[in-house]
Amino acid sequence: MSNVSLQIDGKAVSAKEGMTLLEAARGAGISIPTVCYHEKLEPFGGCRLCVVEVEAGGRKSLVAACTHPVQQDQTVNTRSKQIDGIRKVLTEQLLAYAPESEVLQALAREYKADKDRFPREPSFCILCGLCVRYCAEVKQKYAVGFVDRGPSREISFVPELAATECWDCKQCFPLCPTSALQAAFVLTRSLRASPSPARPALNKQVETAPVPE
Amino acid sequence: MDTARIESIIDSHDGEASSLIQILLDIQNELHWLPAEALQLVSERLQVPMSRIQHTATFYKAFSLVPKGRHEINICMGTACHVRGAPRVLEVVQNITGIQPGETDPDMKFSLDTVNCLGCCALGPVMEIDEQHLGKLVPDTAAEVLKKYE
Numbered sequence: 578m579s580n581v582s583l584q585i586d587g588k589a590v591s592a593k594e595g596m597t598l599l600e601a602a603r604g605a606g607i608s609i610p611t612v613c614y615h616e617k618l619e620p621f622g623g624c625r626l627c628v629v630e631v632e633a634g635g636r637k638s639l640v641a642a643c644t645h646p647v648q649q650d651q652t653v654n655t656r657s658k659q660i661d662g663i664r665k666v667l668t669e670q671l672l673a674y675a676p677e678s679e680v681l682q683a684l685a686r687e688y689k690a691d692k693d694r695f696p697r698e699p700s701f702c703i704l705c706g707l708c709v710r711y712c713a714e715v716k717q718k719y720a721v722g723f724v725d726r727g728p729s730r731e732i733s734f735v736p737e738l739a740a741t742e743c744w745d746c747k748q749c750f751p752l753c754p755t756s757a758l759q760a761a762f763v764l765t766r767s768l769r770a771s772p773s774p775a776r777p778a779l780n781k782q783v784e785t786a787p788v789p790e
Numbered sequence: 791m792d793t794a795r796i797e798s799i800i801d802s803h804d805g806e807a808s809s810l811i812q813i814l815l816d817i818q819n820e821l822h823w824l825p826a827e828a829l830q831l832v833s834e835r836l837q838v839p840m841s842r843i844q845h846t847a848t849f850y851k852a853f854s855l856v857p858k859g860r861h862e863i864n865i866c867m868g869t870a871c872h873v874r875g876a877p878r879v880l881e882v883v884q885n886i887t888g889i890q891p892g893e894t895d896p897d898m899k900f901s902l903d904t905v906n907c908l909g910c911c912a913l914g915p916v917m918e919i920d921e922q923h924l925g926k927l928v929p930d931t932a933a934e935v936l937k938k939y940e
Contacts, residue, residue, distance in 0.1 A: 709841070712841075713839070713841075719839030719840065719841045719842065720841065721841060722839075722840075722841025722842060722844055722845050723845050724844050724845060724848040725848045725849070726848070726849045733841075733844065735840045735841050735844065737830075737840070738840060738841075
């Protein structure tokens with residue numbers, strides 16, 4: 578693999594072809610904030626907090642550093658008024674869902690985000706997908722996944738798998754930036770113990786429903 | 791549940807993991823819902839993790855994880871149908887069937903749902919029963935039509 582040289586924050590950086598901007602920057606000791614990134618996992622590009630400004634061929638554009646590959650002679654800016662503004666709003670939006678998250682509170686201090694800017698909708702999950710992707714990519718157990726879509730999207734354990742796999746693993750717990758996962762896990766367990774109509778999908782509730790003729 | 795029927799649906803798609811959505815659609819058409827046992831079987835045969843099937847089955851509105859009635863009624867609530875009186879049609883249908891959108895009656899006769907556009911705005915208000923489109927409805931004709939279904 579050939580080497581690529583680029584400039585990040587005015588510092589000459591050399592990176593391997595195929596690396597992402599985030600990897601190149603971190604390799605050179607330049608920090609870029611992330612929430613949904615994990616070095617063992619495929620890039621997800623979900624939280625967008627790693628947004629940076631890329632200048633190539635005289636054009637500037639904003640890209641997610643965790644998914645954007647390095648290119649020869651790129652000029653990258655990791656801090657600017659515009660970028661800080663974007664990260665501030667993103668943090669404020671995430672804080673509406675998980676006001677108690679320490680990861681987000683640290684970002685709020687850094688980017689002067691106002692945690693009360695948006696009305697709170699504490700679902701305690703910011704859908705970063707770390708637990709889902711860790712279970713699928715590293716453990717290859719697929720015990721937790723996303724369900725539903727849009728505003729009602731959430732994470733859900735597959736009860737049958739969770740019952741056999743999760744108790745002795747729990748490796749996804751410390752990954753969670755909001756500690757939502759533990760709550761979801763406990764929820765699944767209680768759903769198993771007493772079938773409730775709250776989520777009729779895939780639990781015992783459906784079996785008691787009348788069968789179509 | 792008829793395992794053989796599910797098996798034959800999977801076989802008709804050569805057990806390809808990439809045909810997951812088509813297989814789920816076929817099961818949905820056949821049974822009017824996706825029972826957990828059927829999904830388990832699909833997961834095993836296609837070697838697709840259950841969490842991904844859950845993801846897909848909850849993502850698309852075409853799939854149902856609870857049993858649906860013999861006749862599925864969709865009432866269009868799109869802008870054109872709305873201004874042409876869809877709320878009145880919906881009200882009559884609700885009164886006759888005794889169910890709200892998203893529900894199925896206890897006899898498993900009707901399932902009622904509202905949709906946002908069926909793509910034939912010139913025919914509004916539109917109601918769809920078992921994939922048959924009925925256009926330019928007034929509440930009385932909607933009530934008449936429902937009587938034909940058993």
